[in-house]
Amino acid sequence: MSVSDIDLIHAWKQVLTLSRLEAGQTVTVLTGADTHPQTLRCAIAASSEMGARVNRLDLPPVNAEKSLSRDSLAYLGTTPLTGNPAAIAALKASDLVLDLMTLLFSPEQHEILQTGTKILLAVEPPEVLCRLVPTEGDRARVQAASKLIEAAGQMHITSAAGTDLRCRLGSFPAICEYGFVDQPGRWDHWPSGFVLTWPDEGESNGRVVLDRGDILLPMKDYVTEPIELVIEKGYVTRISGGLQADILKEYMASYEDPEAYAVSHIGWGLQPRAHWSMLAHYNKETHIGMDARAFEGNFLWSMGPNNEAGGSRTTACHIDIPMRHCSVALDGKPTVINGVVQDEEGLARAAKRSKQGKDIA
């Protein structure tokens, strides 16, 4: 279902205002072969109306012939910026880059951010961008959660299905994703609404049991039968289950990279306007699954790179796994219990749902 240019321009103006765009600043819209034309048209209209000097930098696609997926978050690392000093220079000279192409997890992205340039990724379909337009409330909620992570030495994740994973924390910062870039040098992703960090290298141990309804990305599949992953010293050492486990194993093996099995970011979803059920309604190739990453109360963990947090692992294989019905504790203090975020908003929503009998088990 489409949204009007007016609605998308208003959404862009909300995001750009929250991102503190000022008249006279330089905005460079980074585009590629898969950029959505309406997202591009409305990004330029909104930035121009706010008085920015708007450029567009269109880069040729790379990696497609290497990837088994058309999802722009599946095959990471090299981007059209790799070995492209002219393009990098243009982005470093910009105050704000609107990434409609996907630079995520690229070494060049860090180089550009370090100059103070802000980068906002926005590649979901226009109607998803409008439905999940960020708010200051999203920022406040995610930042509050990040403070809990910053103060903790261990994250312990459990579930009735059998997950029992302990991750030592401390080497890496908490990363807030709330959908706009309000500080120089900040990267964010619209849409989002979750908090994450990386465990200390080699310090994740235990097992994760994916249960019916947990999600595999970039496959965009709901798990239908349990998949068990054993994690030892920061790496997944065994994956067992049914057909979906075989598909996951074969896909990861195709990268021929042992680093693909490293535990990457861990955290939880805080976006009540994102929905677990969304993947059931969309063709896999029309979105990148941000509803799955952001839905309130998920436990989102991943395998693969850690360069996003300042680590040195830039493996091209990136698997994101949002899970339902998990409990997340920081130094023994629960932040999520059985998929319910233990902050004021989360508890109020859970109480309302159960009172209305909406909380169908």
Ligand SMILES: O=c1ccc(O)c[nH]1
């Ligand atoms: O916004 C994102 C998207 C993918 C990911 O793995 C982390 N954050």
